[in-house]
Amino acid sequence: MPELPEVESIRRQLEPLLMGRYVTEADSHPSGKFTPAREIVGLGFEAVFRRGKYLLFHLDNETEMVVHLGMTGQLLPCDNLSDPYLRAWWRLDNDRILGYRDVRRFGRIRICLPGQYEGTLGSLGPEPLSDDFTVDQFYASLKASNRKVKTQLLSQRPVAGVGNIYADEACFRAGIYPGVRKLTKAKTAALHESIRYVLTMAVANGGTTLRDYVNAEGKKGNNQFYLECYGRAGEPCVKCGEILRRVMIDGRGTTFCKSCQKR
Template identity: 55%
Template sequence: MPELPEVETIRAQLDPLVAGRSIVSASSHPSAKFTPAIEAHGAQIEQVRRRGKYLLLDLDDQRELIVHLGMTGVLSVPEQAGDSPYVRAQWELDDGRWLVFNDVRRFGRIRVVPAGDYASITTLRDLGPEPSDAAFTAQHLHRALNKSSRRLKTQLLSQRPVAGLGNIYADEALWLAQVRPTARSISKPAAARLRDACIEVIESAISNGGTTLRDYRNAEGGSGNNQFYLRCYGRAGEPCERCTTPLRSMVVDARTTTWCPTCQKR
């Protein structure tokens, strides 16, 4: 579930706790998804950045420690080593604290790569602009979406037209822009609305500390508040806030998708 707003919330909490700290030991679950965590042993963390849903920890030896939280990943910086059965990696820091990665469902991933070299992480390599980036214009989104005839919802989830939207915020942005998720092309005015909606939905979710529906916790173990402000996701059968038509849902590319059949036009 962690999408851009949740990952950004974690990034902001993590950075002051780990920046400047050296990694004095590292361990991981045996799965190849997590064993690269050990490669960061001995390096110093300079800062914590984010691209889309990826956390990028700059190391002082021209490498980056990259963490993707998957569905249920949680990072925290406790004063003792993690003891949950779901600890998938942990790094001991030189101030005695630990950077701990918990992930019940093991959908997360950890990698260490040369700084800026994302060739082996294709989703990150091909990631679209951040919603907040000046390059994320209506024209960009219009062109990017019309390059393919896949459904608009599917394209948003691909991370290529824009970075960081998952199932929750894709449904929210499409609802706000009044765009039909199953459409396979988009007009210029609709692309302009969708661009604005992506920014609005992501920025307000960051302000609300992210959305906690089941598993999401921030780096301090707290919940977000944005679940109280969702207007579409998870509300199938409830009246649309704009037009009172009951929201409908269907599975689009293996993901539950909710939309208003009246005011989200093709």
Template identity: 30%
Template sequence: MPELPEMETYRMLLTKLVVGKPITDVRVGRPKSINVLPDRFHGELVGRTIMEIQRRAKYLIFRLDSGSSLLLHLMLGGWMHFGTEADKPDRNTQVEIDFGAGTLYFIGLRLGFLHLLTEPQLSERLGELGPEPLALDFSEATFRERLQSKKGALKPLLTNQQWIAGIGNCYSDEICFEAGLLPTHNSGEIGPDVASALFRSMRTVLQRAIHKGGYMENPLYCGDGLTGGYNDAYLVYDRGGEACYRCGHSIVSDHLSSRKVFYCSNCQR
């Protein structure tokens, strides 16, 4: 499932491709992927312009000049392609939005969605999300304070979207490795110094992943050399049984709270 770095990569690239361009046509191949009738969806989008694309947690928000917004969550298996009918992947599309000669194809939205929302609806939908880990106003002191009141294993806490927004299976493991902490470590036993190290590791890993374009397998458009650049940069995630790059010990693959978890039992304590 795409996490904060993947969605931030999409936001940056799509801003250059579609912001300021009028929507010329819309096609809905799967009505369940949207939240209104296809005719209404078409009528409220055609002729409108995307003024800005924002990211909140694992969501993208396409802000329209009408005052409404499109809220996208790709969930498991969802991705996008921008291009033409000639270069689009040979996959079923659930929604297609035309911007003149270029089309934004939404693919794999079986669990994901693209909802048309008013501003109050959008605020309500996103209201329960925790703070953004890379926000300038989310300080190390605030992180330590929020951590003090929590108990239980570290990985489920980092992936709790109400506690902190945007981190999932991949980056929670990478963050724990960067901090030298086991993902099974009890959050309530983390002292101030270790909490500070965890905060810095969280920001380091997420910023590194954004810089490399996240771990998406499919490029956003033909010639896209950024998207998916983190695929070869995993340190522990999805590397069960392989040698740790730091110490050479075998990476452990296990399950924690019904999630896969990867760590180095030698480097992480």
């Protein structure tokens, strides 16, 4: 489940591999979620950016390719075109191949005019690690909705790039029950700080690998060894010793401490 830290790790590794290269050949799985990958043959890479969990490949000819990794997506050099989970690939002019692997096909690849985004990417909240992410704006955004706080975080609207792992981690660190619908300004400030903290640490640790995530070098991250809440239901809380519980919030598994995160 690549979230901001995992996608950022991939971006940093892909950029030097792609800069100054152009695509000589490409193919994809027949699903419309991946066929746009074929449209960039002949185009050159100019830069690789990230917004939230989206990778943005800037190409020449006024073209941008947007890749979302979904749950199990991987972008990395490919040495086996018969990999059954390879959903798209691009051959570069140095004869190396960039592969998009995605066991569960939750990811998607799109082509658009530069910056002309639709859907979630078009209405994405601010980058959590930039100065655009302020407590005041975060507070106003959360206040404007009556959904549960965790659900709002997963919507990508109050802030970009937070998924299930870091939503649970941030709520735990901030002492906020993820199912609450309204936050005080002070709690909002704590959540704001916690989001920045858990994401910064996860980037520094190279992302979290629970099962599928590998970076563009095919290597696992290390942040799974530093998670304090996600995936630890049944274990004692690192703050108070209470046994962490697991519930469903709007259909998503959620781990929390009943003692530290009161409603």
